[in-house]
Amino acid sequence: MREWVLAALSQYGSPALFGVMTVASIGAPLPVSLLLIVTGSLISLGAMNLWWAIGLAIAGSVLGDQIGYAIGRWGGAALISRLGAVWGGSERLANAEAQMRRWGGLGVFFSRWLASPLGPWFNFASGIAEYPWVRFVLWDVLGEVIDTAICIGLGRVFSDRVQELDAALGDFTWAAVALLAAVWLGWKLWKALRSP
Amino acid sequence: MLLSLSLAAGGHSGNACGRIGDRYSNARLDGPRGYSEMVARPSNLLILTVVFFVALAGTIIFGYRAGQHARGLRWENEPIRAWMSVPLIAHTHHVPRQILYQAIGVEPQPRDRRPLRMIAREQNRPAAALIRDLENALARAGHTHPAPPGGKVP
Numbered sequence: 525m526r527e528w529v530l531a532a533l534s535q536y537g538s539p540a541l542f543g544v545m546t547v548a549s550i551g552a553p554l555p556v557s558l559l560l561i562v563t564g565s566l567i568s569l570g571a572m573n574l575w576w577a578i579g580l581a582i583a584g585s586v587l588g589d590q591i592g593y594a595i596g597r598w599g600g601a602a603l604i605s606r607l608g609a610v611w612g613g614s615e616r617l618a619n620a621e622a623q624m625r626r627w628g629g630l631g632v633f634f635s636r637w638l639a640s641p642l643g644p645w646f647n648f649a650s651g652i653a654e655y656p657w658v659r660f661v662l663w664d665v666l667g668e669v670i671d672t673a674i675c676i677g678l679g680r681v682f683s684d685r686v687q688e689l690d691a692a693l694g695d696f697t698w699a700a701v702a703l704l705a706a707v708w709l710g711w712k713l714w715k716a717l718r719s720p
Numbered sequence: 721m722l723l724s725l726s727l728a729a730g731g732h733s734g735n736a737c738g739r740i741g742d743r744y745s746n747a748r749l750d751g752p753r754g755y756s757e758m759v760a761r762p763s764n765l766l767i768l769t770v771v772f773f774v775a776l777a778g779t780i781i782f783g784y785r786a787g788q789h790a791r792g793l794r795w796e797n798e799p800i801r802a803w804m805s806v807p808l809i810a811h812t813h814h815v816p817r818q819i820l821y822q823a824i825g826v827e828p829q830p831r832d833r834r835p836l837r838m839i840a841r842e843q844n845r846p847a848a849a850l851i852r853d854l855e856n857a858l859a860r861a862g863h864t865h866p867a868p869p870g871g872k873v874p
Contacts, residue, residue: 530801534804536833537833683811687799701778702778705778
C-alpha cells in the first residue's frame with residue numbers, strides 16, 4: 525500500500541495528494557508523513573507547485589477529518605451504547621464525554637501534528653461527544669496547517685534524505701504519544717496514591 | 721482515543737454530566753462510583769502502574785530511535801525504491817539524470833513523473849532488475865555511500 529500511494533504521488537502529483545490525505549484522515553493507515561515529505565522533495569525538484577500542494581494537502585486532511593467527525597456524531601449512538609456495556613456504566617461514559625468537551629480543542633489541535641496517529645480517533649470521539657463543530661473546525665484547520673507546513677518544509681530542506689527523515693519523524697511522533705500517555709498516567713497514578 | 725483512555729482510567733466524577741448522561745440510558749448501569757474508590761482498587765492500581773511504565777519505556781525507546789535516525793540524516797543512505805521517479809533518484813543521489821536514464825535504456829524526458837515500477841512494466845522487467853541497474857550506474861558514476869560510524873551501509 526505504501527509503495528502504491530507514493531507511486532501515485534510521484535505520477536499524479538497534487539490530485540493524488542488530496543485523495544490520499546482525505547482517506548488517511550478518515551482513519552486509513554497510510555504513510556501521510558512520508559507522503560508530505562516526498563511532496564516537499566518533489567516541490568524542490570520543480571515537479572509540484574508549492575501552493576497547490578499545501579492547499580490541497582490541507583483541504584484533503586480537513587475534509588477527511590470532517591467525515592470522521594460526522595461519522596462519530598451521527599453514527600456513534602449505537603457504538604456508545606455498546607461501549608457503555610463494555611466499559612462499565614453510563615456514568616463513566618458521560619464523564620469521558622465531559623472531559624472530551626473540556627479538553628477536546630487541545631486534543632484535536634495536538635493530534636493533527638504532534639500526536640498524529642491519534643488524529644482519526646479524536647475526530648470520531650469529538651463527533652460522539654458532540655464537541656461544537658465550529659471550534660472543531662478551527663482547531664482542526666490550525667493543526668493541519670502546522671502539520672503540512674512542518675512536513676513539506678522539512679521535505680524541502682532534506683529533499684535528498686526523505687526516507688531517513690520519515691523514519692526520524694515517525695519515531696519522534698510515537699515518542700511524543702508515549703510521553704503524553706506517560707505524563708497523563710503518571711498524574712492519575714499520583715492522584716490515586718495520594719488519595720486515602 | 722481520549723474517550724477510550726478516559727474510560728480505561730476512570731475519569732473524574734463530576735456533576736457536569738447529568739444532561740449528557742441521558743444519552744447512555746441503554747448502557748449497563750453500575751451505580752455511582754467515586755474516582756478514588758475505582759482507581760485505588762489494588763488490581764486497577766497495578767494495571768495503571770504497569771501501563772505507566774510501558775508508556776515510559778515507549779518514550780525512551782522511540783526517543784532513542786528518533787535520535788539515531790536524525791543522526792542518519794547526515795549520511796547519504798537513501799535506498800532506491802520502486803515508487804521513485806528517475807529525476808527523484810538523480811536528485812537524492814546528486815547525479816545527472818541522463819546517467820540513470822542511459823543505465824535503464826530509457827530516452828530522457830523533460831517532465832518525467834513515472835515511478836520505476838511503471839517503467840519496469842513498460843519494459844516487461846521486474847522493478848528489482850531496474851533498481852539493480854540503477855545502483856550499478858551510481859557505483860560506476862563514482863557515487864559511493866559513505867558509511868556512518870557504526871551505522872548501516874546501503
